[in-house]
Amino acid sequence: MKKIALSLCAVLACGSMMISCKNEAPANEKKSTTKAKTESAAGLPNYRYVDSDTLLAKYNLAKDYQEEMLRMQNNLDNTARQQQSAIESLAAQYQQKQQNNGYSSQAEMERDMRNLQNRQNAAQNQIGKMQNDMQTQMANAQSAVQDSIVKYVEEYNKAHGYDAIFMKAATLYIDPRLDITDEILKGLNERYNKVKK
Helix, strand or coil, X not given: CHHHHHHHHXXXXXXXXXXXXXXXXXXXXXXXXHHHHHHHCCCCCCEEEECHHHHHHHCHHHHHHHHHHHHHHHHHHHHHHHHHHHHHHHHHHHHHHHHCCCCCCHHHHHHHHHXXXXXXXXXXXXXXXXXXXXXXXXXXXXXXXXHHHHHHHHHHHHHHCCCEEEEHHHCCCCCHHHECHXXXXXXXXXXXXXXXX
């Protein structure tokens, strides 16, 4: 699950190191909004940041996708174990048959070996397809989570008028007073929970 969360985090961090926030107000109106915000924030700069690790850990959409990916991984692991066990059992059966001189001809033994090889190939193809499906769904999940966060931050900023909202991962140090992660997380979860119902 950490692997899934880390890959979601990497996409968020790389895909949007900085979310640029546009305010549709005219230039003179924007200046007064910015000035009022700066004054009300006790001289803080007119940008904020969010912690993507916290968003991924607590955003219900991301958590749902992580659970889905975990279920898929468990299903893949179980299928791989079952296939391996079936192939090992068949190989042992053929080996026992050979040791007991159970083959009446070389052609019969070769037929069984081809059957074993075909079973191995089919198992590899099935596992490969499951892995590809999982990777595709993981990429779709990462994209959905990133799009959801970016769209919400853009909506959020229309009401707040910040010049920029950064991902914390893109900074070496940033004043903790500029952190709006909890506000963003609350809004994301409220919006997602409404849609989910």
